[in-house]
Amino acid sequence: MKISNNFLIIDLILFIRFMKTGSLCGLSADEIGRLAGVDLSVAIKIANSIYKKGIGDISLLPGISKKARNKLMTSFRSGLYLPSASVRSSDGTVKYLFRNEEGQEFETVFLSDEKRNTVCISSQSGCRMGCPFCATGKYGFRGDLEAGDIVNQVISIPERGIVTHVVFMGMGEPLDNIDNVLKACDILTAEWGLSLSPRNITVSTVGLTSGVKRFLSESECNLALSLYSPFSGERKAVVPAEKHNPASEIIEIMKEFPLKKKRRISIAYVMIKGKNDTDDHLAELRNILRGSRIRVNLLPYHKVPGDPDISSSPETMIRFKHELVVSGISASIRKSKGIDVSAACGLLAAGLR
Numbered sequence: 001m002k003i004s005n006n007f008l009i010i011d012l013i014l015f016i017r018f019m020k021t022g023s024l025c026g027l028s029a030d031e032i033g034r035l036a037g038v039d040l041s042v043a044i045k046i047a048n049s050i051y052k053k054g055i056g057d058i059s060l061l062p063g064i065s066k067k068a069r070n071k072l073m074t075s076f077r078s079g080l081y082l083p084s085a086s087v088r089s090s091d092g093t094v095k096y097l098f099r100n101e102e103g104q105e106f107e108t109v110f111l112s113d114e115k116r117n118t119v120c121i122s123s124q125s126g127c128r129m130g131c132p133f134c135a136t137g138k139y140g141f142r143g144d145l146e147a148g149d150i151v152n153q154v155i156s157i158p159e160r161g162i163v164t165h166v167v168f169m170g171m172g173e174p175l176d177n178i179d180n181v182l183k184a185c186d187i188l189t190a191e192w193g194l195s196l197s198p199r200n201i202t203v204s205t206v207g208l209t210s211g212v213k214r215f216l217s218e219s220e221c222n223l224a225l226s227l228y229s230p231f232s233g234e235r236k237a238v239v240p241a242e243k244h245n246p247a248s249e250i251i252e253i254m255k256e257f258p259l260k261k262k263r264r265i266s267i268a269y270v271m272i273k274g275k276n277d278t279d280d281h282l283a284e285l286r287n288i289l290r291g292s293r294i295r296v297n298l299l300p301y302h303k304v305p306g307d308p309d310i311s312s313s314p315e316t317m318i319r320f321k322h323e324l325v326v327s328g329i330s331a332s333i334r335k336s337k338g339i340d341v342s343a344a345c346g347l348l349a350a351g352l353r
Contacts, residue, residue, distance in 0.1 A: 023079020024058075024072075025050055025155070026148025026183065029192040036076065038068050046072070047192040054155045056080035079148045082156050083108070093338030096157055098122075100149050104142050106171050108153040110163075111337050116200075118165040121153040123181050124172025129206050130240045131228075133272075135304045136171045145172070147183035154194065166196060168203040169224075173241075175203075175211025182214075185221050198222075199262045209245045209253070216257045222264040224297070225250060229276045230284035248288070255292045266295040271312035271320070273301075282320055286327045295330040302339060 024032055024046065033043030045063045049055045055062075056078045061069055083096035096108045104125035111118045125142035127134070153170075154163060166188055168174040174181045181203060187193040188201055198220035205212065206226050215223060227247055229235045236242040254265045267289070271277050289296065298320055301311035312320075317333050324331035 023077050023148050025079030025152055026146055026150075026187070028186065028190070036068070036072055038064075038071075042068055044192045050078055050080065051151070051155060051187060051193045052195070054080065054160055056156075080152055080156050089338040091337050094157075094159070095338060096153075098149070098153060098156075100145070102143070104145065104149075106145060106149070106153075108157065108170060109338060110157055110159050112159075112162075116164045117159060117162045118167060119154050119157065119159075119163050120167050120169050121150060122170035122172050123150060123168055123174040123177045123184075127172045128176065129173045131206065132238055133270075133301070133304065133307065133309070138304065139171075144177040144180060147180045147187065150180060150184035151187050151194075154188065163196075165200045165202075167201070173206060173208070175205045175208040175215060178211045178214060182218055185219050189221070199264070202264070202266075204268060206239055206241045207245050207247055207250045208241060209250055212250050212253055216253070216265075220260065220263060222266070223254070224266045224268050225254065226268045226270070228270065230281060230288055234276070251288055251292075251294070254294055259293060264295060265293065266297055268297050268299060270299045270301050271317055272309050273312045273316075275309060277312040277316050277320065282323055285320075286324065286329065289324075289329050290327055292329075295332070296324055298331065298333045300334075300336050302336065 027035070029040065029043045029047040032038075032046050033040050036043065036046070038046075042064050046061060049061045049063070058072050058076060058078055059069065061072070081098070081100070084099045085097040086094055088094050092112060094110045096110070097105060098108060099105050106122040106125045108122060109120040111120065122145065124144050126139045127136045128141035129137055131137045154160060154166060168181065185198075185201060185203070188196050189198050199222065202222040202224055203215060203219075204224040204226060212223070212225075225247065226239075227235070228239050230247075232242060232246055232248060235247055251267075257265070259265065269276075269285070285296065298317050300317070301309065303310065321331045321333055
């Protein structure tokens with residue numbers, strides 16, 4: 001009886017979620033089967049058609065009976081929708097603007113190089129973390145995105161067929177919307193979904209302690225912590241989340257968590273001249289990370305309007321990387337793309353107004 005009650009509760013939650021979005025995109029194959037009243041084999045065909053083939057018209061779903069298709073058409077919609085605008089950078093990067101039925105706007109970026117084709121997706125419309133050096137934070141918070149909105153950003157861009165990697169580094173704090181982010185990660189990696197490897201998906205966070213613990217235990221995808229500074233006082237001044245979610249505690253959690261083979265945890269360190277690129281910062285980075293499996297990705301800083309700060313020089317970034325590597329800490333320098341269309345790190349939402 002207890003099991004039956006639990007299933008009733010789960011079905012009620014599922015029904016409420018569906019009534020809110022009204023779409024199949026954002027549901028698992030099992031959930032589609034239960035809501036639509038079809039066998040799992042049929043539900044998997046429906047999920048494959050939506051997630052792998054990007055079929056947005058239910059009347060065109062292949063491999064299912066006419067009766068099942070008609071039933072779906074009377075009560076469901078795919079939930080897929082195209083971007084409302086786009087702009088292409090001189091380096092080939094493309095930024096897309098999406099607008100869902102609730103009127104929430106959010107941006108998605110497609111980046112391509114010789115080794116990978118990456119989609120940078122948003123988890124929220126805006127952000128409520130309040131970091132002053134980020135254009136998204138200045139845009140304000142307009143609401144969480146549903147799992148279907150998150151996954152749709154990968155499915156509904158023209159480059160959908162060549163995507164190899166997905167990063168949750170767009171608008172919003174993913175762990176502030178963790179239920180939908182975990183659900184989206186499941187869909188992105190499931191065989192009935194997009195079948196991407198968890199090793200090719202990275203979720204970036206400013207650090208919410210409870211969310212970090214839950215994400216590490218409930219997902220096999222990669223995690224990146226945006227640090228800003230290894231000194232708590234400096235970080236607290238510009239990353240409000242530091243007050244109740246100390247980066248030092250989160251780094252210890254990351255150090256101690258038993259990682260499966262090839263799963264990556266990393267630090268994203270945006271370098272700002274005179275702010276976090278001194279010898280003291282370098283020494284403290286080495287101190288807190290030495291002996292761990294945490295990788296450091298060094299990124300140039302991108303100015304937001306009215307900001308007097310500038311990025312550290314290439315020479316300083318190269319020196320940081322060298323000193324970290326000789327200390328036994330894996331490190332790399334990430335190149336910026338899409339700066340001219342405000343598609344680079346920290347600039348999303350700059351073009352929405």
